[in-house]
Amino acid sequence: xxxxxxxxxxxxxxxxxxxxxxxxxxxxxxxxxxxxxxxxxxxxxxxxxxxxxxxxxxxxxxxxxxxxxxxxxxxxxxxxxxxxxxxxxxxxxxxxxxxxxxxxxxxxxxxxxxxxxxxxxxxxxxxxxxxxxxxxxxxxxxxxxxxxxxxxxxxxxxxxxxxxxxxxxxxxxxxxxxxxxxxxxxxxxxxxxxxxxxxxxxxxxxxxxxxxxxxxxxxxxxxxxxxxxxxxxxxxxxxxxxxxxxxxxxxxxxxxxxxxxxxxxxxxxxxxxxxxxxxxxxxxxxxxxxxxxxxxxxxxxxxxxxxxxxxxxxxxxxxxxxxxxxxxxxxxxxxxxxxxxxxxxxxxxxxxxxxxxxxxxxxxxxxxxxxxxxxxxxxxxxxxxxxxxxxxxxxxxxxxxxxxxxxxxxxxxxxxxxxxxxxxxxxxxxxxxxxxxxxxxxxxxxxxxxxxxxxxxxxxxxxxxxxxxxxxxxxxxxxxxxxxxxxxxxxxxxx
Amino acid sequence: xxxxxxxxxxxxxxxxxxxxxxxxxxxxxxxxxxxxxxxxxxxxxxxxxxxxxxxxxxxxxxxxxxxxxxxxxxxxxxxxxxxxxxxxxxxxxxxxxxxxxxxxxxxxxxxxxxxxxxxxxxxxxxxxxxxxxxxxxxxxxxxxxxxxxxxxxxxxxxxxxxxxxxxxxxxxxxxxxxxxxxxxxxxxxxxxxxxxxxxxxxxxxxxxxxxxxxxxxxxxxxxxxxxxxxxxxxxxxxxxxxxxxxxxxxxxxxxxxxxxxxxxxxxxxxxxxxxxxxxxxxxxxxxxxxxxxxxxxxxxxxxxxxxxxxxxxxxxxxxxxxxxxxxxxxxxxxxxxxxxxxxxxxxxxxxxxxxxxxxxxxxxxxxxxxxxxxxxxxxxxxxxxxxxxxxxxxxxxxxxxxxxxxxxxxxxxxxxxxxxxxxxxxxxxxxxxxxxxxxxxxxxxxxxxxxxxxxxxxxxxxxxxxxxxxxxxxxxxxxxxxxxxxxxxxxxxx
Numbered sequence: 001x002x003x004x005x006x007x008x009x010x011x012x013x014x015x016x017x018x019x020x021x022x023x024x025x026x027x028x029x030x031x032x033x034x035x036x037x038x039x040x041x042x043x044x045x046x047x048x049x050x051x052x053x054x055x056x057x058x059x060x061x062x063x064x065x066x067x068x069x070x071x072x073x074x075x076x077x078x079x080x081x082x083x084x085x086x087x088x089x090x091x092x093x094x095x096x097x098x099x100x101x102x103x104x105x106x107x108x109x110x111x112x113x114x115x116x117x118x119x120x121x122x123x124x125x126x127x128x129x130x131x132x133x134x135x136x137x138x139x140x141x142x143x144x145x146x147x148x149x150x151x152x153x154x155x156x157x158x159x160x161x162x163x164x165x166x167x168x169x170x171x172x173x174x175x176x177x178x179x180x181x182x183x184x185x186x187x188x189x190x191x192x193x194x195x196x197x198x199x200x201x202x203x204x205x206x207x208x209x210x211x212x213x214x215x216x217x218x219x220x221x222x223x224x225x226x227x228x229x230x231x232x233x234x235x236x237x238x239x240x241x242x243x244x245x246x247x248x249x250x251x252x253x254x255x256x257x258x259x260x261x262x263x264x265x266x267x268x269x270x271x272x273x274x275x276x277x278x279x280x281x282x283x284x285x286x287x288x289x290x291x292x293x294x295x296x297x298x299x300x301x302x303x304x305x306x307x308x309x310x311x312x313x314x315x316x317x318x319x320x321x322x323x324x325x326x327x328x329x330x331x332x333x334x335x336x337x338x339x340x341x342x343x344x345x346x347x348x349x350x351x352x353x354x355x356x357x358x359x360x361x362x363x364x365x366x367x368x369x370x371x372x373x374x375x376x377x378x379x380x381x382x383x384x385x386x387x388x389x390x391x392x393x394x395x396x397x398x399x400x401x402x403x404x405x406x407x408x409x410x411x412x413x414x415x416x417x418x419x420x421x422x423x424x425x426x427x428x429x430x431x432x433x434x435x436x437x438x439x440x441x442x443x444x445x446x447x448x449x450x451x452x453x454x455x456x457x458x459x460x461x462x463x464x465x466x467x468x469x470x471x472x473x474x475x476x477x478x479x480x481x482x483x484x485x486x487x488x489x490x491x492x493x494x495x
Numbered sequence: 496x497x498x499x500x501x502x503x504x505x506x507x508x509x510x511x512x513x514x515x516x517x518x519x520x521x522x523x524x525x526x527x528x529x530x531x532x533x534x535x536x537x538x539x540x541x542x543x544x545x546x547x548x549x550x551x552x553x554x555x556x557x558x559x560x561x562x563x564x565x566x567x568x569x570x571x572x573x574x575x576x577x578x579x580x581x582x583x584x585x586x587x588x589x590x591x592x593x594x595x596x597x598x599x600x601x602x603x604x605x606x607x608x609x610x611x612x613x614x615x616x617x618x619x620x621x622x623x624x625x626x627x628x629x630x631x632x633x634x635x636x637x638x639x640x641x642x643x644x645x646x647x648x649x650x651x652x653x654x655x656x657x658x659x660x661x662x663x664x665x666x667x668x669x670x671x672x673x674x675x676x677x678x679x680x681x682x683x684x685x686x687x688x689x690x691x692x693x694x695x696x697x698x699x700x701x702x703x704x705x706x707x708x709x710x711x712x713x714x715x716x717x718x719x720x721x722x723x724x725x726x727x728x729x730x731x732x733x734x735x736x737x738x739x740x741x742x743x744x745x746x747x748x749x750x751x752x753x754x755x756x757x758x759x760x761x762x763x764x765x766x767x768x769x770x771x772x773x774x775x776x777x778x779x780x781x782x783x784x785x786x787x788x789x790x791x792x793x794x795x796x797x798x799x800x801x802x803x804x805x806x807x808x809x810x811x812x813x814x815x816x817x818x819x820x821x822x823x824x825x826x827x828x829x830x831x832x833x834x835x836x837x838x839x840x841x842x843x844x845x846x847x848x849x850x851x852x853x854x855x856x857x858x859x860x861x862x863x864x865x866x867x868x869x870x871x872x873x874x875x876x877x878x879x880x881x882x883x884x885x886x887x888x889x890x891x892x893x894x895x896x897x898x899x900x901x902x903x904x905x906x907x908x909x910x911x912x913x914x915x916x917x918x919x920x921x922x923x924x925x926x927x928x929x930x931x932x933x934x935x936x937x938x939x940x941x942x943x944x945x946x947x948x949x950x951x952x953x954x955x956x957x958x959x960x961x962x963x964x965x966x967x968x969x970x971x972x973x974x975x976x977x978x979x980x981x982x983x984x985x986x987x988x989x
Contacts, residue, residue, distance in 0.1 A: 378603075392639060397635055397638070397665075398631070398632045398636060399632060399635075403635070410672060410673060410676060411676045411679070411680075414676040414677055414680060415680050421673075424673055428666070428669040428670060428672075428673065429666075431665075431669055432662055432665055432669065435661065435665055436658070436662065439642070439658060439661065443646065443654055443657075443658070446643065446646070446647055447646045447647055447653070447654050447657070480563075480564075481564065482563075482564045482565055482566055485564070485566045485567070486566055
């Protein structure tokens with residue numbers, strides 16, 4: 001039966017197998033190709049991801065547990081897999097034309113990205129504590145290396161080192177929490193833990209401590225306060241395509257595992273409307289999460305105002321966005337989860353887009369300082385306009401999809417009732433604050449004149465195309481998003 | 496086309512905008528012609544709507560209703576009644592005039608006119624939407640073009656003015672978003688349909704809380720003291736045509752929102768807040784007039800006079816009598832035309848002298864007689880001279896407010912005296928007295944400028960003599976609104 005189960009599971013594991021095969025192919029190809037041609041590994045990686053995407057889409061997502069109930073196959077995981085694959089496709093495309101990566105061999109670069117993809121696939125579907133931990137590390141370790149990929153740049157090294165240390169500490173804390181949870185319940189499977197918590201009398205203080213410890217691990221992945229300290233330095237030091245990638249894909253995966261963990265362990269996937277925080281009802285969990293959300297928003301937005309480096313500013317903005325998305329966790333009902341997932345999808349396009357423009361400008365003018373963006377709106381008008389759209393989408397202004405995302409988050413809060421009106425007001429204040437620094441980029445690009453010495457540089461058509469591809473969903477989903485909303489709603493089904 | 500007049504009137508500018516994006520950058524003349532054609536068509540459709548409009552009906556007309564986002568029950572729902580139609584006309588007219596007032600813009604003119612047309616669509620959309628979500632989208636769509644138009648084509652302090660304008664209105668509008676969601680979830684099935692929301696009943700506390708949230712959102716736009724500080728700055732820094740749009744149309748959105756949404760949906764909240772609104776209105780009147788009197792810059796003077804005039808609208812609304820309410824709506828329309836004339840006139844003189852110091856001129860009447868005459872009409876309309884349209888609406892507001900808030904109305908009339916003071920004083924310093932020798936050779940007003948000013952002057956004079964054509968438009972609507980409010984009052988008494 002053991003063999004049966006593992007082998008029987010394999011047919012549902014096709015996307016992961018394809019990714020694994022691609023990793024092997026990329027690594028081998030890198031050995032064969034000369035350094036000059038090592039960029040070609042990107043094509044293999046790209047093809048692999050495309051095939052994996054098709055496999056994800058065609059694989060039936062009827063909820064079932066695989067490999068002795070360690071990972072789940074369900075629409076929820078499928079949603080996040082699609083999201084991760086889209087981010088990966090764009091990142092590979094962007095990396096091809098990024099100047100700061102030019103002098104390196106690409107085999108390991110794409111190999112590591114694909115390893116992260118595999119890790120994230122497992123992370124979003126893990127339903128066993130061990131699998132959660134293993135896949136989390138599988139995402140983290142390649143990202144440490146990628147953050148430090150620019151070996152000769154001090155900042156990149158610093159980023160990698162800080163990342164390793166923070167990552168090590170927080171995953172250690174999380175594992176400690178897991179061990180306590182195992183000690184309390186005697187199980188590693190999330191569903192079984194839920195059953196034990198339902199039936200037996202677990203000391204609520206111990207349980208609280210346990211959950212707080214586990215939150216450290218998830219909080220680190222999504223970069224929420226107070227586990228955010230790594231992110232500005234890492235985002236600034238890492239190669240920009242990796243920064244963009246880290247800010248969307250692993251963050252989405254982190255949210256996915258957070259939702260799944262809380263939902264399955266404490267709410268139970270059987271509760272039809274998931275409105276009650278069943279086991280933890282003795283503790284003010286929504287309030288604690290709401291406080292974390294509010295602090296994350298305030299910290300991210302307030303500190304972002306003061307930044308001079310675009311990447312650093314976007315790092316803080318990305319912290320703030322984790323805070324917005326957490327507003328959806330606070331209510332933890334269908335509406336909240338739906339809002340989070342929809343927001344993550346939109347956020348993928350707008351944040352990746354913002355980083356892409358940063359790369360384009362760095363390619364053309366070699367700068368990442370906001371003050372050097374002066375007058376670029378007139379030198380490279382199309383890129384300037386696209387950047388403005390991304391910035392306004394991040395602020396949450398109609399008619400961009402960023403607004404729709406925020407709209408759903410707020411509506412989830414308002415629907416949940418009066419006890420969270422204050423959090424909605426905090427969200428509002430933060431949206432207004434955030435406009436100040438997003439608009440600063442637009443202001444510098446369009447309202448100020450370029451220094452006379454600045455030449456107009458031709459942007460590579462490849463990058464312009466990618467920017468356009470990222471912008472289209474932002475505009476289209478801002479006007480008509482019913483189909484995507486339905487897809488997201490249908491993905492709200494857990495094993 | 497007949498069945499979709501409101502869609503056309505709203506989106507024609509966007510079609511023009513898309514057209515402009517395809518015009519080569521160096522063909523500035525083509526860009527301007529496209530903008531003129533787009534706004535001209537819009538004006539033509541608006542006039543067609545006016546002729547087809549049935550003024551005896553208090554219901555919604557030209558209704559278009561389709562599902563838009565089914566999963567959230569959001570509709571594409573448009574329609575107009577007597578409250579919206581004057582503003583639809585005003586928007587179309589001022590946008591058309593605005594294009595000609597911008598004819599001299601040559602810096603990145605493609606961007607300017609594209610944004611101008613987008614702004615036009617946003618404004619028009621606000622006045623024809625009957626789905627709260629749609630209303631909100633248009634409300635916000637208008638912000639971004641405005642931000643750029645002030646920030647890129649404005650005066651020396653334009654960056655600060657643009658961001659201040661934006662942050663103020665943005666803060667208000669997200670507050671509106673929350674209020675809108677709170678209303679949405681009270682209905683079953685949830686809906687943003689304003690007409691359905693109007694027929695709902697809500698608890699008193701809920702009404703007050705939501706009313707206050709909406710009031711702040713709209714008050715920032717009006718602007719009501721103490722939310723007015725963005726206005727003088729934005730008006731002064733914006734280019735002429737944008738000041739016209741800003742004062743002529745955007746400010747009305749605040750009062751329109753109160754009348755379209757807050758009053759009929761939340762009548763108890765409105766009644767509860769009526770006295771504070773009247774007081775704020777009077778503060779606007781007196782404070783606006785006092786500030787205007789202290790200004791050295793003509794454009795700032797006009798900007799503060801807007802605060803004063805919008806205070807009159809607020810007072811009329813707060814009175815909740817037939818005369819007051821009609822006066823308020825009429826004053827919205829009149830202020831649109833009068834303030835547009837004022838800003839256009841300032842633009843004329845600024846283009847020649849490149850400054851706006853009131854004391855920097857003198858004796859211009861001898862060199863620019865026609866211009867002096869037109870500015871005279873605008874100034875006298877602004878101070879409420881009988882025979883011009885401003886007088887009628889102000890008088891109606893005071894007649895309507897006097898029985899309800901006697902003391903406040905008396906105070907407010909003092910503000911009108913102040914109005915006369917600063918307008919006349921400024922007029923005297925600019926046009927009479929010794930001719931400033933610097934302006935001995937100043938160019939007289941040209942044909943294009945006359946083309947922008949004369950239609951407005953005609954409207955101001957005509958409505959001052961015979962206001963019925965506009966008043967008739969909204970009589971039925973005002974009656975219906977008062978009925979709703981009286982019903983709310985009886986509910987409050989029980």
